Amino acid sequence: MLHRFNQYLQKWMPILTPLSLIIGVLFENIGHQLVFLVPWIFAFMTFAGSLSMNIEGIKSLKKYPTVIFIAIAFLHILMPIWTYIVSTIIFHEHFLTIGFVLAVAIPTGVTSFIWVSMCRGHLALCLAIILIDTVLSPIVIPALLHIVVGQSIEIDTAGLMLDLLWMIVVPSLAGVVCNELTKGKIAVTLGKKLAPFSKLCLFSIVMINSSVIAPYMKTISWELFSIILVVFLLAVSGYVLCLVLGHYLWKDSSIITMFVFTGGMRNIAVGVVIATTYFPAKTVMPVVFGMLFQQVLASFFSRVMERYQLKYGGTKCKKHLLSQEG
Structure with missing residues (x-):
């Protein structure tokens, strides 16, 4: 039952995510009262997603070491610089x-592990x-x-x-420890049972936090459209840059596949939590809109x-998603 429900949520994620955003905007008064729950919901979601991870990857x-360094540098140096340049040229709003920078500076998404698995990328490196x-x-x-904000904002x-x-x-390490202690069994037992609830948590976070940007969403404007468009273009550029760089840096298609998904995906939910907690509502917009395109x-x-x-490489992506946390 839960397995089938999880597959259903996974299949309709590209639709359910923007739908959650719309519901949150329409019922903004309810969302405002539930904001305090978001960090707790996210901690649970992180723990559930980490049950499938172990320390095997540390051996990589x-x-x-060079591949890992390049991947981390891409995530937290190259993409933030590229995003900063694009956003400052197009917009004049600090x-x-x-x-925009926060949207790409956050850690790579745990869901990248699913896509790397599905496309037979290098799992240990991922x-x-x-x-x-x-x-x-x-x-x-x-x-x-601190670098982007400057001294003008505390x-x-x-x-x-x-x-x-x-x-x-803490939740990630707890999940890894549980996986190690049970020798991977917990990912099959508890992990699969928690997977649909983790997705529901993601939808809840989107709904609750979208209430913060409701005043900006109710009126369709050129600024709103341009923000969504730039978010989309930056997200696409992340994948494309990873593919191009990977193609010229490595010959192993499994490493390139891993690089594309770890470099292209982000743990957007944590970015939303940070934006709503520490910055004005307008800062949340580029982060939240990133959820619209992530799975698509x-x-x-x-x-x-x-095709690549x-x-x-002579390998082929699987036809169906793995029934893990996504």
């Missing part, structure tokens, strides 16, 4: 620039990057935001680091990688 540090990026997030995100850096620790790092683009680029692998 010795074998592929809070929007912060939102796990290593997810874990390392997660552990680094309390340091990297505040540092990047930000509670210590509070942000603590929030990231208990929302991402991942699905599209899975087909791109299938057939041409350069």
Whole structure:
């Protein structure tokens, strides 16, 4: 029953996510009263998603240190710089620039593991990057935001680091420990049972936090349209840049596949929580809109990688998503 429900949610995620956003905007008064629940919901979601991870990927540090360094540098140096340049040229709103940079500065998404698995990418490397990026997030995100925000806006850096620790790092490490102690059994038992609830948590976070941007959403304007368009173009550019860089840097198609999805996907929910907690409502917009395209683009680029692998690697993406947390 839960397995079938999870598959249903996975299939309709590209539709249910924007629908959650619309519901949150329409019922903004209810959403405002539930904002305090978001960090707790996210912590649960992170724990559930981490039950399928183990420390096996850490062994990749010795074998592929350069690949891991390039992936982390792409996530937290190249993409933030590229995003900052694009957003400052197109918009003249400092809070929007912060939102755009935050949207790409957050850790890579745990869901990238599913797409890498589906397309037969390098799983050990993917796990290593997810874990390392997660552990680094309390340091990297505040540092990047401090650079972008500047002295004009004060930000509670210590509070942000603590929030990231208990929302991402602690639940993730707890999930990894549980996986190790049970030798992977918990991912099959409890992990599969929690998968649909984790997706429902994601929809809840979108609904609750979209109430914050409701005043900006009720009136269709050129600014709103342009924000959504730029979010889409930046998201696409992330995948494309990863594919192009990967093609010229490595010959192994499994590494390139891993790089495309870890570099293209983000843990957007944590970005929404940070934006709503520490910045004005306008900063939330670029982050929230990223949820509209995440799964759709991942699905599209899975087909791109299938063709790429057939041409350069001789492997083929699977037909169906794995029944894991997505």
